[in-house]
Amino acid sequence: MIFRTIALVGSLGIAASMAQAACSFDNETPVSSLTAGFEAWKAVTDAMAECGNVSASLDQEFREKQPEAFAANPALYQIGGVANSTIVPLLNAGTIRPLDDLVAEYGAALKPNQLIRIDGQTMAVAMMVNTQHLMVRQDILDELGLPVPATWNEALDTAEAIREAGLVDYPIGATFKTGWDLGEEFVNLYLGEGAAFVDAENMPSIANEAGIRSLETMTAMTEFMDPEYLVSDSTYVQQQFQQGKIAMANLWSSRAAAMEDPGESQVVGKVTMASAPMGSQRPASSIWWDGIVIAQNIPDEEAAAAFRVAMEGLDEEMVSANNDAAVWLVEGYVPGPLAAGAAATAEAGAAPYPGSAPMGIMHTALGNGIAAYLTGAKDAQTTLADIEAAYLVAAREAGLVD
Amino acid sequence: MKFTTFSAFVGPSVVMMLLFIAFPLISVFVQSFQVTQPLYEAVEVETCTPGFLTQTCVIETRNQPVLGEDGKIVTETRWVGLQSYANVLELGRAWDAVSAGSWRALMAIDFWKALRFTLSFTLLTLPAVIALGLALAVAINNAGKRLRGPVIFVSLLPFIITPVIGALSINWLFRGDGILTALMERASGQDISMFAQAWTIEVLMMLYRVWHVAPFAAIVFYAGLQTVSSDSLESALIDGASRWQRMKYIVIPHLMPLILFVGMIHLMDSYRVFEEVVGFSSQGHVISLQWLTYDFLQPDQAGNRSISRASASAMLTMVGIVILLIPPLKRSWRDHRKAH
Incomplete structure (x- = not known):
């Protein structure tokens, strides 16, 4: 018994030292991180932990905690995980540091594409992109002899054909859950029209042709969707897709791997990942990046240790072990068929999500305001005018508009 | 009781009430x-973000908060009078809707x-809560001695x-092709979507609340039933x-003070309805204050x-x-005065 315990402790010790060996240096400074909790972050923080003295918080509510935690002095976390929009409050409050020196010293392995530059300074290091793109059941298209739709109009025709053939419950699935998801769907379509949400004075500018077209596309989509669309979030749409209840969806590339998971999915090998349908100018989608930032309110040595640990988390070794967990920007990533949709969307010229303080307010106003149009309570003009009014009240309260 | 003894007993809870109820309330x-805003300055900024292979850089005017000497955002607090109330109530739009006689326009606010x-x-x-609570209480009261314990447990x-x-569990039972929707x-032989229109969600929310709160009413009424005079019942x-x-x-007049009590508690609780909106994610169709x-x-x-x-x-x-509590409070005040 005692022998077995000793052997166990010994082997644990070896395992621990082997894990240490995966990191190129021995980290002595305690480093902690606060990031979102999805699969890619788990892979990255696990790889960071190999350096020792790292504690990672993976928290879906991170965006509420991060601004306060980084404003503290000393900051409560050294490393933060952010995206296009969640970097805004940190940038505004000046609680994250420029990384140029650290990149020069420790970031030799980084690709220039990964460096998020704001006004000439590197403020964040991106690790992956995420975008909504078309996932479509190839077997159904083949059976009907249809091509992969390239625009929403074509997609609606395809949906009509699928409905007539009666092959699935609902031809189209979409993340129309009231709130952030619904707002994002409008943002995608509106970006596809190449129009701007706010002007240089932060005044709203969505009540126009492009806005009306985007809303009309949304109602046209709902014709082919599960009538309970206002409660459908990404997970729900993913499950409906996996269960073969829907035939196509403009869904997050981070959900692509789930379609090929034989444990969950009944449509393994049947889904084609294609570009998001084209709007009149660009693909109706927005490109998001996720990456790391380093706190301002910490000593420089701590920042250096944190950055080195983060670089270990974003190295080739991590990517080759977790190739399909995300569309990585890191060296060594081999884009597989699952990434084809994201790549095609980016190549077709999809716009990055225009994260900013006014955009945050606009997104909320859209997310809350569009449901009234979809349920038929308001017409398109009134809806857009009301959303602009709601935006203005909130923007005035925030001091963004006089 | 001496004043010092009295204050020693009451003091701590008064302090707690002030600290955790009164002061936050005053602050709200x-x-x-008031409105507190950061001071913004417009700056021209070039932002570069990753594409799949190459970066996209855009130059745009960005509104950035001004940072003070201490590195914190400079904020400014102004008195705005009733502006925030006006923003919430949107009386102008509401009045337009009312004078146009358009219920739909009013419901758009x-x-x-x-x-x-x-x-x-x-x-x-x-x-519904009071009726179901009474029915449950009577059922418990009439249950045989050996059954009473289990019946109380199950109804609680x-x-x-x-x-x-x-x-959430009710949500899952009815969502999509949930078990109960499928049943x-x-x-009915029809395709039913409980979450596709407002009224079905509202019905579900109300049924859920009644199901959830009735046991509380039942237990209170059950306790009241124990004090009903058996003499009056026998006569x-x-x-x-x-x-x-x-x-x-006999029974209902005897329970009236308790019915008022349960009614008031229920008014206060259900006017703050919130969990149902979150649990049923109904905000696309129905929202509460x-x-x-x-x-x-x-x-x-x-x-x-x-x-x-x-x-x-x-x-x-x-x-x-x-405002909602005024009628029941008035009534219990009247009863109180009559009793003396």
């Missing part, structure tokens, strides 16, 4: 008349939409379940009163939140509860 009250649902939720569940179960979890579809029986007559003329406050308070991804409007909306919710 004050904030509802968040506050009035929320008020409509909150009021109908409160007033429709109230009689819904009350023990955490509200959000309870709401209803089989029974009523001798006089030939039916079961229903005994209930109507408390949810509206929460939504103002919730930061968006860029970190903006509307604290002033949230404060104003919280104060308005309180005013609403006070």
Whole structure:
């Protein structure tokens, strides 16, 4: 018994030292991180932990905690995980540091594409992109002899054909859950029209042709969707897709791997990942990046240790072990068929999500305001005018508009 | 009791009440008349973000908050009077809608939409909770001695379940092709979507609340039933009163103070309906006043939140509860005076 315990402790010790060996240096400074909790972050923080003295918080509510935690002095976390929009409050409050020196010293392995530059300074290091793109059941298209739709109009025709053939419950699935998801769907379509949400004075500018077209596309989509669309979030749409209840969806590339998971999915090998349908100018989608930032309110040595640990988390070794967990920007990533949709969307010229303080307010106003149009309570003009009014009240309260 | 003894007993709870109830309330009250904003400056910024292979760089004017000497955002607090209340109530639009006689236009305004649902939720569940509570209490009271324990336990179960979890489980039972929706579809031969229109969600929310709260009413009424004088019941029986007559003329009048009590508690609780909106994710169709406050308070991804409007909306919710409580309070005051 005692022998077995000793052997166990010994082997644990070896395992621990082997894990240490995966990191190129021995980290002595305690480093902690606060990031979102999805699969890619788990892979990255696990790889960071190999350096020792790292504690990672993976928290879906991170965006509420991060601004306060980084404003503290000393900051409560050294490393933060952010995206296009969640970097805004940190940038505004000046609680994250420029990384140029650290990149020069420790970031030799980084690709220039990964460096998020704001006004000439590197403020964040991106690790992956995420975008909504078309996932479509190839077997159904083949059976009907249809091509992969390239625009929403074509997609609606395809949906009509699928409905007539009666092959699935609902031809189209979409993340129309009231709130952030619904707002994002409008943002995608509106970006596809190449129009701007706010002007240089932060005044709203969505009540126009492009806005009306985007809303009309949304109602046209709902014709082919599960009538309970206002409660459908990404997970729900993913499950409906996996269960073969829907035939196509403009869904997050981070959900692509789930379609090929034989444990969950009944449509393994049947889904084609294609570009998001084209709007009149660009693909109706927005490109998001996720990456790391380093706190301002910490000593420089701590920042250096944190950055080195983060670089270990974003190295080739991590990517080759977790190739399909995300569309990585890191060296060594081999884009597989699952990434084809994201790549095609980016190549077709999809716009990055225009994260900013006014955009945050606009997104909320859209997310809350569009449901009234979809349920038929308001017409398109009134809806857009009301959303602009709601935006203005909130923007005035925030001091963004006089 | 000596004053020092009295204050030693009461002191701690008064301090707690001040610290955790009165001061926050005053702070919310004050904030509802203020607006705190960062000072912004417009700067031309070039932002580069990753594409799949190459970066996209855009130059744009960005509004950035000014940072002070201490590295914190410089904010400015102004008194705005009733501005935040006006922003929540949108009286101008509401008046236009009313004078045009358009119910739909009125229901397009968040506050009035929320008020409509909150009021109908409160007033429709109230009689249902009291009736079901009474029925349960009578059932427990009439159950045999050996059955009574298990019956009390089972009827209390819904009350023990955490509200959000309870709401979520009902949500899952009916969502999409959930078990109960599937059963209803089989029974009716029609395709049913419970979450596709507002009224079905509202019905589900109300049924859930009644199911959840009735046990509380039942336990209170059950305790009351133990004190009904058996003499009056027996004499009523001798006089030939039916079961229903005994209930109507003896039991209910005896329980009246308790019914008022349960009614008031229920008014206060259900006017702050919130868990149901979250649990049923009904915000696309139906919102409540408390949810509206929460939504103002919730930061968006860029970190903006509307604290002033949230404060104003919280104060308005309180005013609403006070107005609702006036009739039952008046009644119990009258009863109290009559008794003396």
